[in-house]
Amino acid sequence: MNAGSARPLDPALGKAAAPPVIEIDGVSVRFDSAQGPVDALSDINLGIAAGSFTSIIGRSGCGKSTLLRAITGLIRPTSGSVQVQGQSSADYQRTRRFGFVFQGDSLFPWKTAAGNVEMPMEVVQGMPRAARRKRAEELLRLVRLDGFEDHYPAQLSGGMRQRVSIARALSYEPEILMMDEPFGALDEFTRREMHDEVIRIWRSRPLTVLFVTHSLSEALYLSDRIVVMAPRPGRVKAVIEVETPRPLDPSARTSAAYLRQMTELEALLDA
Amino acid sequence: MRDGASPLARAAGAAPALALFLAVALAWEFGVRLFDVPAFLLPPPTAILAEMAGSSELLLRNLGATMLAAVLGFLIGTGFAVLLAIVFLYSRAAERALFPWAITIKTIPVIAIAPLLTIWLGYGLAPKVAIAAIICFFPTLVNAVKGLRTVDAQALEFMQVLGASRAQTFRHARLYAALPYVFAAAKISSSMAVIGAIVAEFTGANTGIGTLIVTAGYQMDATMLFAAIITSSLATIALFYLVTLAEKACLFWPEARIDV
Numbered sequence: 001m002n003a004g005s006a007r008p009l010d011p012a013l014g015k016a017a018a019p020p021v022i023e024i025d026g027v028s029v030r031f032d033s034a035q036g037p038v039d040a041l042s043d044i045n046l047g048i049a050a051g052s053f054t055s056i057i058g059r060s061g062c063g064k065s066t067l068l069r070a071i072t073g074l075i076r077p078t079s080g081s082v083q084v085q086g087q088s089s090a091d092y093q094r095t096r097r098f099g100f101v102f103q104g105d106s107l108f109p110w111k112t113a114a115g116n117v118e119m120p121m122e123v124v125q126g127m128p129r130a131a132r133r134k135r136a137e138e139l140l141r142l143v144r145l146d147g148f149e150d151h152y153p154a155q156l157s158g159g160m161r162q163r164v165s166i167a168r169a170l171s172y173e174p175e176i177l178m179m180d181e182p183f184g185a186l187d188e189f190t191r192r193e194m195h196d197e198v199i200r201i202w203r204s205r206p207l208t209v210l211f212v213t214h215s216l217s218e219a220l221y222l223s224d225r226i227v228v229m230a231p232r233p234g235r236v237k238a239v240i241e242v243e244t245p246r247p248l249d250p251s252a253r254t255s256a257a258y259l260r261q262m263t264e265l266e267a268l269l270d271a
Numbered sequence: 272m273r274d275g276a277s278p279l280a281r282a283a284g285a286a287p288a289l290a291l292f293l294a295v296a297l298a299w300e301f302g303v304r305l306f307d308v309p310a311f312l313l314p315p316p317t318a319i320l321a322e323m324a325g326s327s328e329l330l331l332r333n334l335g336a337t338m339l340a341a342v343l344g345f346l347i348g349t350g351f352a353v354l355l356a357i358v359f360l361y362s363r364a365a366e367r368a369l370f371p372w373a374i375t376i377k378t379i380p381v382i383a384i385a386p387l388l389t390i391w392l393g394y395g396l397a398p399k400v401a402i403a404a405i406i407c408f409f410p411t412l413v414n415a416v417k418g419l420r421t422v423d424a425q426a427l428e429f430m431q432v433l434g435a436s437r438a439q440t441f442r443h444a445r446l447y448a449a450l451p452y453v454f455a456a457a458k459i460s461s462s463m464a465v466i467g468a469i470v471a472e473f474t475g476a477n478t479g480i481g482t483l484i485v486t487a488g489y490q491m492d493a494t495m496l497f498a499a500i501i502t503s504s505l506a507t508i509a510l511f512y513l514v515t516l517a518e519k520a521c522l523f524w525p526e527a528r529i530d531v
Contacts (some may be wrong), residue, residue: 070507076429093434100432106425110447110524119443123435172433 020047021176021208022071023244027080029066038065039233044080046227046236048176048210053202053246055211058063060267063175063210063234068178069232071210072098097124099174099207101165103181105143109155113140116147117167124172139167142201159190167200174235177202179211183218195221195227216265220258225230238268314494322498329483330502336478337468338506340396343462344403345510349411349457351404353449356415359436360445366416374485377409381467383473399471399479406467407460411453419445449527454518461514465507 029041041063048054069075071082073089084092097120107116117136121127134207140149143160143163146250153161162182169177179198183191200211200223213219219226223242230237252258296316302308303315310318310372323330351465355373359366390400420445430440472481480503522528 069428074431093432097434098432100430102425104423104425106423106429108426108444108447108525111443120433123430123433123439123443145473154526249457 002230004230007158012129015103016110019050020086021050022046022048022210024048024067024071025059025081025083026108027070027077027082029063030078033119039072040233041077042233044070044234044236046239048208049224051206052172052225053199053209053211053223055213055223055226055228056229057216057265057269058229058237059231060214060232062229064214064229065180066234067229068180068210068212072100072178083168092101097171097172097174097178099169101162101169101177101179103184105153107164107168109153109163111149111220112192113145113156113164115165116153117171120168120172134168135171139171140164142170142204143167157190158186159194161195162186163197166198169199170205176208176210179209182249183212193217198222209211216251216262216269220244220261220265223255228265240265240268252262275357294455302464311491311493314497318494319497319501322494323502326495326498330480332481333478333480333499334475334502334506336396336475336504337399337465337472337480338510340399340468340471340479341403341464342510343396344400344405344467345407345457346462347400347451348404348407350409352411352456353415353453356412356419357441359416360419372411373409375487376405381406382473385471388471389475394475394477398474399468399476402463402471403467406463407457409459410463413458415454417450420448421452421515426433438517447524450521451527454514455529456524457514458511458518461510462507465503465510469503 010226015099023042024046027044028039031038044067056065056067057171066075070077071084071089073093084088085096087095107117111119114133114136117139118132121132121135137146137149140146140163141146143166144164144169145160148160149192157162165182180192183194186194195218198209198211200209211222222243226240226242227236228238228240229235240261242251243261244255299313300315300317303313314322351426353371359370384405385398385402388401392401426444427440430444431459435443468479469481469484472479473485478501483499484496487493487499518528
């Protein structure tokens with residue numbers, strides 16, 4: 001079921017059959033805990049096609065977030081390798097950067113919305129102040145927060161803060177965007193709004209998205225492919241191609257194909 | 272919110288405190304006169320005010336010496352504590368080696384080392400500054416160590432994804448995270464610094480509110496004692512207020528202030 005790394009035309013790579021931008025080859029991560037070693041990830045093999053939208057779902061503790069962190073190099077795999085555009089993720093990280101949107105409030109409360117978006121441009125590219133500000137304003141317009149440039153995170157709603165997080169992650173033009181349960185803390189309505197936003201933004205630029213969630217409907221609504229993971233040890237249980245294209249239409253949530261795949265996913269997660 | 276209140280509302284809020292203060296002062300004034308309490312035991316407030324006005328030049332000169340020592344000690348103690356907290360942040364070994372020393376310094380009663388510092392550093396400004404600095408050092412160290420580490424774990428991961436250097440992470444994140452904690456400590460230690468300077472003056476100094484207090488004590492001059500105490504209290508309140516103003520200027524983002 002998993003995409004082989006050397007077969008760019010493998011149907012599991014997605015409809016676009018683009019070459020894989022990320023190749024995960026036999027990655028295992030083992031943590032030492034007080035109760036002995038824990039296999040957070042065990043022999044993960046996955047290829048992520050360029051420009052695709054892939055969701056990773058599974059129960060808590062199945063290693064979804066660990067997988068994202070192993071790909072970005074925040075966690076070093078115990079064994080196996082991650083290749084990003086043919087480079088090791090450490091080498092990739094030296095030249096290009098991953099975009100990263102976190103679940104919680106990882107914005108700096110002492111920086112305004114614009115300040116938070118500007119910060120990576122200063123850190124990564126050393127961009128001059130005026131250029132940073134101009135670009136931050138553009139990005140905040142992209143996430144529909146024009147007029148809120150000078151608001152501090154504490155003055156924004158949860159959904160608006162995640163919009164700032166997305167703008168911040170896009171500020172240094174990453175090719176790959178990691179989203180770690182970004183809407184987990186939002187209410188259902190704000191969350192649906194954010195889904196359509198994410199799809200719109202993803203369509204507007206050449207972006208590969210890896211999206212960790214524990215919501216089946218979220219995964220089905222957003223992605224090309226869904227990677228289903230299982231815990232103890234963290235492993236890939238199945239890779240599902242989503243049949244319904246992203247319609248940006250809430251009624252898609254009641255279509256026959258959607259509901260059938262939902263049932264399939266439910267069964268996979270319960271098994 | 273405290274800061275949002277209009278001046279009028281704030282004045283109204285202070286009314287009960289002012290009323291009680293006036294009532295106590297009036298009771299004191301008339302009680303002392305009514306029961307003929309001798310002035311060397313308890314002088315009436317008007318006599319204290321008269322003493323403060325009459326000896327204002329003497330009081331202010333000595334207050335200047337004390338406050339100079341207190342402010343210098345406060346700045347040195349706070350600055351050194353913050354620097355050491357930064358060293359601890361980047362070196363666990365330094366933290367393990369030095370933290371027991373910091374705790375030991377805290378456990379030494381300042382009143383006991385004051386004479387020692389006078390022997391070492393003389394009767395001038397130096398021993399007073401040292402005592403004030405020692406008093407300010409520990410609370411600020413503990414708070415700064417904590418504050419520098421309160422940055423959200425995901426925010427730190429994000430800095431890592433960006434490939435930010437330690438200096439960049441410090442400048443964008445840790446510095447601001449520590450500020451509310453450092454100011455919470457500084458507000459407490461600013462008044463402690465004045466007490467420290469006065470205690471140092473007790474054991475030997477040429478000038479200062481502490482020297483005035485010791486001399487007035489020998490002479491059983493309760494009026495002068497009260498005048499000195501009130502003068503130093505007012506100056507301490509002024510210093511606290513200055514630190515609060517600096518805090519307001521530095522903690523510019525919403526919900527920045529913490530109450531420790």
